[in-house]
Amino acid sequence: MFTTSLTLLSYLVLSATSPALGAASNPLAVQSDNAYEGSFGDVKVPVVLGVMSRCPDAILCETVFDRVLEKVADKIDLSLTFIGTLNASEPDFGVTCKHGPEECAGNVHELCAIKHVPTQRWWSFVQCLNFQGRNEIGKPEKALQCAKTTELDWENSGVGACAGLDGSGKAEEGVRLLQQSVTVAQETGIEKSCTVIINGKQVCIHDETWKECEGGHAPKDFIRQIEEEYNKLNRS
Ligand SMILES: *[C@@H]1O[C@H](CO)[C@@H](O)[C@H](O)[C@H]1NC(C)=O
Secondary structure: OOOOOOOHHHHHHOOOOOOOOOOOOOOOOOOHHHOOEOOOOOEOEEEEEEEOOOOHHHHHHHHHHHHHHHHHHHHEEEEEEEOOEEOOOOOOOOEEOOOOHHHHHHHHHHHHHHHHOOHHHHHHHHHHHHHOOHHHOOOHHHHHHHHHHOOOOOOOOOHHHHHOOOOOOOOHHHHHHHHHHHHHHHHOOOOOOOEEEEOOEEEEEEEOEEEOOOOOOOHHHHHHHHHHHHHHHOOO
C-alpha cells in the first residue's frame, strides 16, 4: 500500500510510475495549477474514464469518447483508470477484477499501452480490443492481433515488456500498473464503470443507463465541457 495517496492528476501526469505525492483532501477537486502543460505551451484538460476493460458500460463510454477525441484530441490529456479490488489472494494480479482474471489481463494490456505509446496509438488499440467483443478482451492473442492491426510495435515500444511479450498481461510492470490504477480509483472515489472525469470533476456516469450527467452525455456535451475547461485553464 502507498503511505500517501496519489492525487488523480499526479497519477495522470506522472504516468503511474512516480512515488506518491501529497494528496488534496478531495482528490477529485484538482485545480488548474496541477494541469499538464503540453508541448505547445497550452495546458491540456485532464480527462479520465473510470473503466473495467470487459464492462459493457466502459465500452459504450469509449465509443462515445471516440467521437469526442475526433474534435478535441489536441486539448485533452486522456487516461483510463481501472476499477477493481486489491486482493493479496489473487495469484496473478493481486487484484480481483469484476469480470474475472481475463479482465485484469485486459486492463494490463490497456495500461501498458497508455504508459508506453502516444494517445492516438493506445486509443486505437483500445478501440480494436473493444471491437473484438468484450469476452475476447484480455486474451493474449487478441492483444497481439490488435497491436498488429493498429501498428503498435509490441516488441520495441515497451508495451510487450510491460504486459508480457506473450501477451499474458502478467509481467511485473503491468501488474504493478494495475495495482496502482486500482488504488487510485479507490482513493479518488471512482466506483462505477464508466465514470467520466473532466479536469478533476466527475461529470457523468454510465451504469446501465446515464446517471448524474448534469451537463449532458452526448459527444457534443463532453466536447463543450472540455472546451470550457480548456478555455479556463488557458485564459491569460
Ligand atoms: C480474493 O481472491 C480470492 C482468490 O481468487 C477469492 O476467492 C476471493 O473471493 C477474493 N476476495 C474478494 C474480496 O474479492
